[in-house]
Amino acid sequence: MPSTLKALASAITLMAVASTAHAAPFRVTSNADSGAGSLRAALASGATHITIPDTVGDISISDTLVYEHTDALTIVGNGQTISGGGAGNTLLLISQGADLSVSGLNFDDMREGGWQIMQGGGNGILVDVPITREGMVSVSLANVSVSHTGDHGVHVFDCDLADCGAGGGGGGNGSPASVSVTLSGVNIDSVGTGQFDADGVRVDERGEGSIYFQAQNSSFVNVGADGIELDEGDEGDVQIAAQWLTLRGNGHYCAVIEDLENPEDPTCVEDDDGELVLDLDDGFDIDEAGPGSIVGQIGNSTLSFNLDEGLDLDEEGPGGFDISVQRVRAFGNYDEGVKMSEADEGDLVAYLRRVVIVDSNDDGAQIEEEGAGSLDVTILGSLSAENAKEDFKVTQETVDGDANGTLELRNSIFDNLDLENVVQL
Numbered sequence: 238m239p240s241t242l243k244a245l246a247s248a249i250t251l252m253a254v255a256s257t258a259h260a261a262p263f264r265v266t267s268n269a270d271s272g273a274g275s276l277r278a279a280l281a282s283g284a285t286h287i288t289i290p291d292t293v294g295d296i297s298i299s300d301t302l303v304y305e306h307t308d309a310l311t312i313v314g315n316g317q318t319i320s321g322g323g324a325g326n327t328l329l330l331i332s333q334g335a336d337l338s339v340s341g342l343n344f345d346d347m348r349e350g351g352w353q354i355m356q357g358g359g360n361g362i363l364v365d366v367p368i369t370r371e372g373m374v375s376v377s378l379a380n381v382s383v384s385h386t387g388d389h390g391v392h393v394f395d396c397d398l399a400d401c402g403a404g405g406g407g408g409g410n411g412s413p414a415s416v417s418v419t420l421s422g423v424n425i426d427s428v429g430t431g432q433f434d435a436d437g438v439r440v441d442e443r444g445e446g447s448i449y450f451q452a453q454n455s456s457f458v459n460v461g462a463d464g465i466e467l468d469e470g471d472e473g474d475v476q477i478a479a480q481w482l483t484l485r486g487n488g489h490y491c492a493v494i495e496d497l498e499n500p501e502d503p504t505c506v507e508d509d510d511g512e513l514v515l516d517l518d519d520g521f522d523i524d525e526a527g528p529g530s531i532v533g534q535i536g537n538s539t540l541s542f543n544l545d546e547g548l549d550l551d552e553e554g555p556g557g558f559d560i561s562v563q564r565v566r567a568f569g570n571y572d573e574g575v576k577m578s579e580a581d582e583g584d585l586v587a588y589l590r591r592v593v594i595v596d597s598n599d600d601g602a603q604i605e606e607e608g609a610g611s612l613d614v615t616i617l618g619s620l621s622a623e624n625a626k627e628d629f630k631v632t633q634e635t636v637d638g639d640a641n642g643t644l645e646l647r648n649s650i651f652d653n654l655d656l657e658n659v660v661q662l
């Protein structure tokens with residue numbers, strides 16, 4: 238072969254290798270922690286579509302599995318468990334904010350006796366979003382479980398502070414990107430029990446961009462902090478579509494503390510008008526701050542025995558609420574069953590239909606609008622009873638001659654109702 242042709246042929250071969258290195262599916266053939274055919278090798282190779290056939294068994298790892306490429310990654314498992322052996326490492330880290338799709342895998346940082354207060358631990362899945370990321374960071378999990386991690390079960394982190402805190406009040410900057418999380422058949426159990434404020438699924442979104450959260454047929458139980466926490470700051474909305482969720486027994490990390498003067502973890506204790514109280518957490522918690530609204534629907538879901546509110550939605554800055562809650566059961570929650578709190582400029586529009594709220598240790602449902610704006614609440618065919626305070630409490634703060642808010646309440650069962658600057662239609 239003439240040398241020029243030879244060079245061309247080898248160039249074509251190189252090009253073929255270069256393009257298939259990214260395009261070809263990587264089939265994992267070994268359940269070893271590392272080495273040829275392992276999941277770790279697959280992630281390092283830059284493969285974007287990794288399958289783990291059912292001939293490969295559970296995978297025990299001694300260190301975090303890291304994907305440091307930027308191309309969207311898909312991992313298709315067949316029910317294998319990635320086990321951290323209680324070492325407290327994050328199990329899967331997407332370090333450059335690549336889109337992630339995982340199906341058919343379990344993540345479990347098993348530790349003898351579970352993770353206890355102040356012991357730390359890692360995340361199940363952590364997607365770390367660089368400050369330069371643009372567009373949409375998409376995280377999609379189907380038939381995935383995460384259990385027994387000391388820190389968050391799943392964490393999407395678009396914030397430049399190590400500890401981002403809640404909402405815009407917690408501060409921090411983030412990338413221009415939005416975050417989309419889609420969950421189907423996801424079970425999060427007994428995570429977040431090794432450190433303060435560690436949630437089942439946690440999204441921290443700062444800077445421009447919104448949070449788009451879709452979940453169905455998924456459960457979030459026995460989490461140390463919130464079952465789900467979505468924190469959106471700066472420009473952008475929180476848009477939710479949630480169906481068939483179970484959020485039970487979450488928020489108990491601090492509950493083991495008996496001596497509030499000398500707590501095992503000082504971050505657990507807060508001063509509430511001169512009285513020391515424990516900071517306990519919710520079933521489903523959304524904090525939206527800065528310009529933007531909370532929009533969407535929650536249906537066919539159960540929120541029970543959470544140690545703070547069952548459903549806790551807070552909006553501040555410009556923007557409001559446009560929320561529908563249907564066929565939701567909230568019982569045995571230690572604070573309100575359902576709480577919606579709108580502050581600053583913006584309206585609160587909420588529609589509750591066939592909602593059952595019982596045995597809340599505070600109000601059944603508390604819905605409040607503050608600052609400029611109006612309140613428009615519709616409650617149909619619902620029941621709220623046996624709650625420690627009001628069954629329905631709907632209040633509006635009137636400013637600058639705001640008209641009163643309106644409540645349409647039909648075909649519902651309750652014992653007491655507290656309205657403030659709200660007219661019942």
Ligand SMILES: [Ca+2]
Nearest residue numbers: 412414443446
């Ligand atoms: Ca962002």
Ligand SMILES: [Ca+2]
Nearest residue numbers: 444446472473
């Ligand atoms: Ca934002």
Ligand SMILES: [Ca+2]
Nearest residue numbers: 529553555556
């Ligand atoms: Ca807002």
Ligand SMILES: [Ca+2]
Nearest residue numbers: 581583607610
């Ligand atoms: Ca308002």
